Amino acid sequence: MKFLSSLALSTVFAATALAQSVGIGAPPDGTTVSAGSNITVEIDRPPTLTPSTEVAIIIGFLSCGGFASSCPPPSEILGTILYNGPYDPEFSSSGGGVNHRPYQNFTVTIPSSASPGKAQLGVAHVALVGAGQYPFLETHNITLNVV
Known part of the structure; x- marks a missing residue:
């Protein structure tokens, strides 16, 4: 019986964590960027x-x-930290529909010293979740092509 209780509790925690998950909305995976250029990252x-x-x-x-x-x-x-700070996603003031979700844009600069070729844009997201406010950490990444 304890096993079933533990399994149910684990399932609830996993579902809650997935509900808090963020995603990289832009740029798309495989985007070509120039060293030293600014890009907008949508979370x-x-x-x-x-x-x-x-x-x-x-x-x-x-x-x-x-x-x-x-x-x-x-x-x-x-790697090189391009942004480290608050995250305050909000709904867009225009539009709607099925894909309407809160987001925040960040303008970051690709390091001018970046080597040409494949690179990774990584994102770490930290939140406190649930009534008890347990810590939640997740990471995501996309591939960039530096020219």
Whole structure:
């Protein structure tokens, strides 16, 4: 019986965490960027009924050329930090429809020292979730092509 209770509790925590998950809305995976250029990173968060307190977003950049196969995941290394600060997603004042969700845009600069080739834009999201406000951390990434 304890096993079923633990399984049910684990399922609730997993579902709650997934409801708080963010996504990289822009730029699209595989976007070509220039070293030293500014890009807009859109971080989307689907609406949820679970109470949460947003803590921070960290956006990092990592050139992949120095790694044997591919960039390590952002949960291991974010690289050069392009943004580290508050996250306050809001609904757009225009539009709507099925894909309407809170988001926040961040303008960041690709390092001028970035090596040409594959790179990774990594995002770490930190929030406090649920009535008890437990800490929640997730990471996401997309591939960029630096020219």
